[in-house]
Amino acid sequence: DAGVTQSPTHLIKTRGQQVTLRCSPISGHKSVSWYQQVLGQGPQFIFQYYEKEERGRGNFPDRFSARQFPNYSSELNVNALLLGDSALYLCASSLHDRGPSPLHFGNGTRLTVT
C-alpha cells in the first residue's frame, strides 16, 4: 500500500510569493494534518482536516491556509512568503479525527524562501 505522498519534494520561492503544497493520504485515511519542521526543531502543528472540515489550527498566521478535497487529499497554501517560512512541511494522515490515532507521515516538502 502506498504511504502518504507529498509533492513537490523541494521548492525554492522568493519572499512575497505564494506556494501550494500537496498531500495524498494513505488509502482509507480521512484525516490529514500539516506540520512545519524548522531545522533543528520538532514538527509544529499547523492544521488538521477531517471530511473536508478544519478540525484544528495551530499558532500560525492567516497567511497559512489549507483545504481538503472529497478524495481526502489536501493542499497547504502559504501567501506572502517570509524567509522564516523556510522549513520542511510534513503531511500526516490518520484514520480518525479524534483520539490518539497514530499519524503516518509523508517525506515532506522542503521549502526554501530566498
Place this chain on the structure above:
Amino acid sequence: AQSVTQPDIHITVSEGASLELRCNYSYGATPYLFWYVQSPGQGLQLLLKYFSGDTLVQGIKGFEAEFKRSQSSFNLRKPSVHWSDAAEYFCAVYGGSQGNLIFGKGTKLSVKP
C-alpha cells in the same frame, strides 16, 4: 500547557552498545505518548506508542519505551544499537483539543563503528 522535553540534543554511542533516549512530558490527564524516528531527508516513522496498560511498550526495530507516571517520563531504549539506527528521534504527546501531536525538539543519535 502540554509540552515535551528531550534533554539531550545529540548522543553518540558505539555500535553494539545500549541506548536510552530521555523524554519528559507535561500533560494534565493520562498522556498518549509516541516515539518517532526521522532519517535524513525523510519523514517521521512511528516507532512505538503508549496509550494505556502495560507501562513497557515494544516497538519496531527492537526499540522499547517505559512509561513512568511518577517521573513524567517516557524513555526510549534499545539493548544493542546498529549503525542504521543513526537518525533523529522525536518524542511526542497527543495534545487533545486540536487533535494534534506536540513534539519535543528531538535527539540526534550518532553511532560510532
